[in-house]
Amino acid sequence: MASVLVVEDDQFVRSALIRHLSEASHTVRSVGTALEALREVAQVGFDVVILDLGLPDLDGSEALKMLRGITNVPVIVATARDDEAEIVRLLNDGADDYLVKPFSVEHLSARLAAVLRRSRTAEASPVLQVGGLRIDAQRREAVLDGAALDLTRREFDLLAFLAARPGVVVARRELLAEVWQQAYGDDQTIDVHLSWLRRKLGETAANPRYLHTVRGVGVKLEPPGPRA
Numbered sequence: 001m002a003s004v005l006v007v008e009d010d011q012f013v014r015s016a017l018i019r020h021l022s023e024a025s026h027t028v029r030s031v032g033t034a035l036e037a038l039r040e041v042a043q044v045g046f047d048v049v050i051l052d053l054g055l056p057d058l059d060g061s062e063a064l065k066m067l068r069g070i071t072n073v074p075v076i077v078a079t080a081r082d083d084e085a086e087i088v089r090l091l092n093d094g095a096d097d098y099l100v101k102p103f104s105v106e107h108l109s110a111r112l113a114a115v116l117r118r119s120r121t122a123e124a125s126p127v128l129q130v131g132g133l134r135i136d137a138q139r140r141e142a143v144l145d146g147a148a149l150d151l152t153r154r155e156f157d158l159l160a161f162l163a164a165r166p167g168v169v170v171a172r173r174e175l176l177a178e179v180w181q182q183a184y185g186d187d188q189t190i191d192v193h194l195s196w197l198r199r200k201l202g203e204t205a206a207n208p209r210y211l212h213t214v215r216g217v218g219v220k221l222e223p224p225g226p227r228a
Contacts (some may be wrong), residue, residue: 002047002116006030007037007063008078009056017050020105032056034063041071048115050108051095053079061090068094068153072140074115078103088182092189094153097181128163131223133201133210135163149200154179158193162211162221171218194219 004021008014009032021028029044031037034055041049049067053060060077067075074096081087082100090098096118097111128135132145137160142149151159157179162170172190176182180189194211203209209224 001025001027002112003027003045004029004112005037005040005044005046005049007032007034007049007055007060008052009033009054010052013052016105017108020108024109034058034060034066037063038066038070041067041073046073047119048074048076048112050076050078050112053077053081053090061093064090064093064095072153074119076111076115088189091180091182092154128160130163130166130221131210133163133223135160144201151200152196155193155197155200158190159197159221162219165221167220167222169214169218169220175219190219 004026006014006017006021006028008017008030011032014030014032018028018030029040029046031040032055034057037049037051040046051060051064051067055063058066060079064075064077067073075094076097076099077090077095078099078101079086079090080101087098096115099108099111126137128137134143135141140156142151142156142159158175161175161179172187175190194213195205198204198208198211201210203211205213210221212220212222214220
């Protein structure tokens, strides 16, 4: 059972979602505007938010960015937009998953279960230590040599995923599937985030310390070797 916030202005769709989620033993609250959603999330602890993008007061993509400014709660966006570039942008902006309307209740249940499973696995994860890098998945904090790292949500997710597999080369397809929750995507998305991470870790692709690209295979994170 989970605590779910439904953000949907269409009363028919909203009622159907509430009924289905309640029948699945979830605790459900619902609102019809982005501002109401922000207020609810700030006041109540939810396990997941289902966010419609076609809201009357604020575009859902902007609401997503605002939600990410105040909470790390998993967000599933519900959209009528099936454009690949738009979906990739939403995932990069902090959405944990997406549903393209119209969708079945079975599809919703599967996506909700997957998001909750990933979230609860992260909460149960121990603190990761790789060399001078320390990552607390539950608090979503990363520290390098005693100094806190200022990471975006996606940067943290990518770093934590790699740190949980030290020394293991992870394929780009796996990173897209597990970190971005995408079955497809542009490798440039990964390259950009790796570049940002390297900058914050004080390294470069030409002179790596923690993040190593294995050409044609993938990426691995491992503790730096002794300095010469």
